[in-house]
Amino acid sequence: MPDIVGHLVDIHQYQTTQFSAYGGQYWFLVESLILGFILCFRLIPYTTDLMVNASAGLAAKYFGNKSRTLVINASTNNPELVNMVAAFCMRKAGGVANPLGSNLANIYLMYLVAPLYVMLRWKLKRDTDRLQRFKKLIRTERRLIYQHLGMAFLMFAFSIIGFWVLTASHPFGGLSEEVQIQPGSFLIAAALVCVIGIVAFQYWNKRLQERDPELFEAIDDEEHTDSWRQFIGGTTGLVMSSFAVNWLFLAWTQIYEASLTVYLGAAIFTGLHYFVGALITSLPEMNVAMEGYSKITRADLNTALSAASVSNMTNLAIAVLGILLIILLKAMGLELSL
Numbered sequence: 001m002p003d004i005v006g007h008l009v010d011i012h013q014y015q016t017t018q019f020s021a022y023g024g025q026y027w028f029l030v031e032s033l034i035l036g037f038i039l040c041f042r043l044i045p046y047t048t049d050l051m052v053n054a055s056a057g058l059a060a061k062y063f064g065n066k067s068r069t070l071v072i073n074a075s076t077n078n079p080e081l082v083n084m085v086a087a088f089c090m091r092k093a094g095g096v097a098n099p100l101g102s103n104l105a106n107i108y109l110m111y112l113v114a115p116l117y118v119m120l121r122w123k124l125k126r127d128t129d130r131l132q133r134f135k136k137l138i139r140t141e142r143r144l145i146y147q148h149l150g151m152a153f154l155m156f157a158f159s160i161i162g163f164w165v166l167t168a169s170h171p172f173g174g175l176s177e178e179v180q181i182q183p184g185s186f187l188i189a190a191a192l193v194c195v196i197g198i199v200a201f202q203y204w205n206k207r208l209q210e211r212d213p214e215l216f217e218a219i220d221d222e223e224h225t226d227s228w229r230q231f232i233g234g235t236t237g238l239v240m241s242s243f244a245v246n247w248l249f250l251a252w253t254q255i256y257e258a259s260l261t262v263y264l265g266a267a268i269f270t271g272l273h274y275f276v277g278a279l280i281t282s283l284p285e286m287n288v289a290m291e292g293y294s295k296i297t298r299a300d301l302n303t304a305l306s307a308a309s310v311s312n313m314t315n316l317a318i319a320v321l322g323i324l325l326i327i328l329l330k331a332m333g334l335e336l337s338l
Helices: 004-018 024-063 067-075 078-089 093-124 128-140 142-167 184-211 228-255 257-264 268-295 298-331
Strands: none
Touching: 004 024, 004 228, 024 067, 024 078, 024 228, 024 268, 078 093, 078 228, 078 268, 078 298, 093 128, 093 142, 093 268, 093 298, 128 142, 142 184, 142 298, 184 298, 228 257, 228 268, 257 268, 268 298
């Protein structure tokens, strides 16, 4: 793989020295922020949507409609998976912080930002009918909302415990220079913590399906296409976008080390994945949540709420895979750093 990060650093140095009179030292920051905006709000959500819609259509075709809610919300976690694997390809174990950090981002994006955005949009359009119907649905389905909130926070708690076992630290307040991936026994313990969370969620989700199967049957499926071509195209685009995000993170780690250390601690790459990468990769889930809230039905409300609860469980599964990959890579003699 070419040294793309080195080229990015060279571009920054060249612009800084050759165009210092014109603010060249800030050019790379502006350029990378523009590229980051395109990746975060255009390419990653678009390619993920392609994958989600194709996955939901294929799931309904081969496994029935009940599988769609789980598949829709699990598929929106593909950015976390691909972003983590891309980091591992660069020998950075800090990529496992992405799915663990997404469990925090999912909560404030899906349960605060998404519903408030939908309600504000209706209010600005003076669409009082939809606004009142949505408020009535929220009041009627309070129990369902509390259940999803509880499971989302529980999955977040498991992710924090898993992160602590994995690194003997927590991500808040900055990671110190002493922070490192723990030895094998701790890695296995961290994986087990995540597995316990997954089992707890699956038990709850199964009971919810048994008590109220209509929530998983009556989903609007107009956009879901059983297209393998769309699935493969979305996957390819997402992989390329995720590598680009990691290259930017590595370049920022070198170029802006002094500033980023103040906010993220010494393990800058891990901090970027936990807070910035997690936010980026959670945007597709937010799109699913906003679409679900906008349809104002019980089933679509369940899908919107699941954008956090199901995705948080899926992130634990991705973290387990990441931990197993770290164990395998270490067994192969490859050194990984945070």
